[in-house]
Structure formats: structure tokens, C-alpha cells
Amino acid sequence: MPSGRTHDRITMYALPFVAGVTFWQTRSSNTTLLVAGGFLFGGLMFGPDLDIYSVQFQRWGFLRWIWLPYQKSLRHRSFLSHGPIIGTILRVLYLGCLLAILAIFVLTIAEKLGNLSFTWQDLGGTVGRSLVDYDTEYIALFVGLELGAMSHSLSDWGGSAYKRVQKQGIRGLFPNGKIKKRKVMRGGRRPRVKK
Template sequence: MPSGKTHDRITLWILPWTVCGSYILTRNGELTLLFSGGFLFSGLMFGPDLDIYSVQFKRWGILRWLWLPYQKLLHHRSFLSHGFILGTVIRIIYLLLWLFILGSFFVAIAQLIIGFNWNWHTFIVKHFNLIITEYRQEAIAIFTGLELGSMSHYFSDWLGSANKKKQKAQKPKPKVKKTKNSTR
């Protein structure tokens, strides 16, 4: 299994190719930027190794405590953290849940202090509909970038494990010498 530095190198080596590929497919600089930003963010900070004390986890700095419950709930390399599409979806939902909890706290304080009228239901429905109708391509570009960044991680883990198994299988086994008193 590659180290965190190796995963970072792989992400940075693949980044120019994702930028070129995205621009060739979309012919849109904004979508390319969103896709590539999602890829880079996923490769460096939002990848599958948030389920352990990893380089990605450490990069969250003072906010790394957000990922402690995630680490307690998921086993390392489980299909819930390292699974194709599912791992990324779970991390997005997990982060959105924290944003909702923290946002609710700060909005409640602001409502007490300032006294403005604000409704979460209206806010969420309005913005969710806006994303679905107005910003569908942008949301798809970001999600695809996040997933491709995670896929580069999954693939390098798989390749590293397969290589270790191959090397272990090719290693000659030591011969056991028979002695006179051997019962074999």
C-alpha cells in the first residue's frame, strides 16, 4: 500500500492529464476548473484515508476533529470508505451533515442576538432546487472530480497490494533440511 506522500505524488502527476482531458471533453474552462479542483481536493484532503490518522486527516488542521467520528464508525479500507462512488458519497454526506450542524448552531446564535427571521427548510429547498436546475453541470463536474481523485487512491492501493502479493509469491521459500531424527 503506497504511503501518503506517494498518493500525493500520484495526484499531482495525474492532475495535468485531468485538466487536459476535462477541457477536451467539456470545452469549458469553468467546468474544467471545478472538476480539477474536486480532483485535487479529493486527492490531497478528501480521500478515502480520512478513516485513519493519515496525511489527509492531518491536513484538516484544527478541523481534523470533524473526522474522528468518521474514523470510529468506519474500518480502514472498508467498502464504505474505499468503495467506488459509495465512499465519496458517504464523505460528502458526512461533511454536509457537519456543515448543517455547525450552521444550525451559528444561525441559532445569530437569531438570538440579531433577531432576524430565517428558516432552514426554505433555505435547503431553495438551494437544492437551484443546484438541480441551474447548476447541474457544475455539481456533476465537482462530484466527478472528487470521485476520480478517490479512484486514483483506490487504484494505487490495489496496485500496491497486488505488487506486494506478486513479490511475495516470487520469493523462493527456504528449504528445510532433513535430519536423521526427523519424524517426517
């Protein structure tokens, strides 16, 4: 498994490629900036290794305590933290819920002090319109976050597979190091198994 420094190098070396391909496909500098920014943030601070005491975790500085419940509830390298799409969705939902709780707390205090007048329906409507009006931007940012996370996960999986192949040969790529052969009858059918 690559070290934190190796993951950082992979992120930095892949960034121009991700930005170039995004711009080539979209011809939009705004979309390219969102994908590239999401990729950089996803690779350096918002990746799968937030489930352990890692370089990514340490980069959150005095805010790293917000990731402790996340770490306690997930096993390292589980599908929920390192899995494609689901890992990023879970981290986005987790951070989004924390930010929503903080926003509600701050807005409630501001409302009680009389410095702000709003209704919760207006706030909900504003958030809903934002999600609809800027859906392309949110998708571009999510794609960048996911690409950053997957660069991390793929390098973990590739590094582990490489080490297994070095030790066990090609059998290291298969579960339990065994290559299972299937019996096939004439006509390409498999034999029935008696119960």
C-alpha cells in the same frame, strides 16, 4: 501500499491529465476548474485514508477532530471508505451533515439576536433551487472528488497486487493464492453438484 508522499505525487502528476481530458471533453473552463479542483482536494485532503491517522487526516489541521467519528465507525480500507463511488458519497454526506448542523446553529443564533430574519422554508427553497440550478457544477465537483479518491484506492490496490505477485507469482492475484479450475462437461455445461 504506497506511502502518503507517493499518493501526493500520483495526484499531482495526474492533475494535468485530468484537467486536459476534462477540458477536451467539455470545452468548458468552469467545468474543468471544478473537476480539477475536486480532484486535487479529493486526492490530497478528502480521500479514503481519512479513516486512519494519515497525511490526509493531518492536513485538516485543527479541524481534523471532525473526522474522528468517521474513523471510529469505519474499518480501514473497507468498502465504505475505499469503495468506488460509495466512499466519496459517504464522505460528502458526512461532511455535508456536519456543515448543515453548523449552519443551522449559526442561523438560529443570528435569528435570536435579531440580526437576521428568514424562514426555514425560504432557506430550504433556496438550497433546493441551488441544487437544481447548479446541478452540472455539483456533478463536476463530485466527479473530481471521486477521481481523486479513486487514484488513491487504485494505487493502494495496485501496490498490494504487485507485492502479492512478487511473493506468490500469478497466483497472488487470486483469492487465497489458488487458481480454481472448473469442470466442464461436453457442450460447455457444468456438472450438477449432489446435495
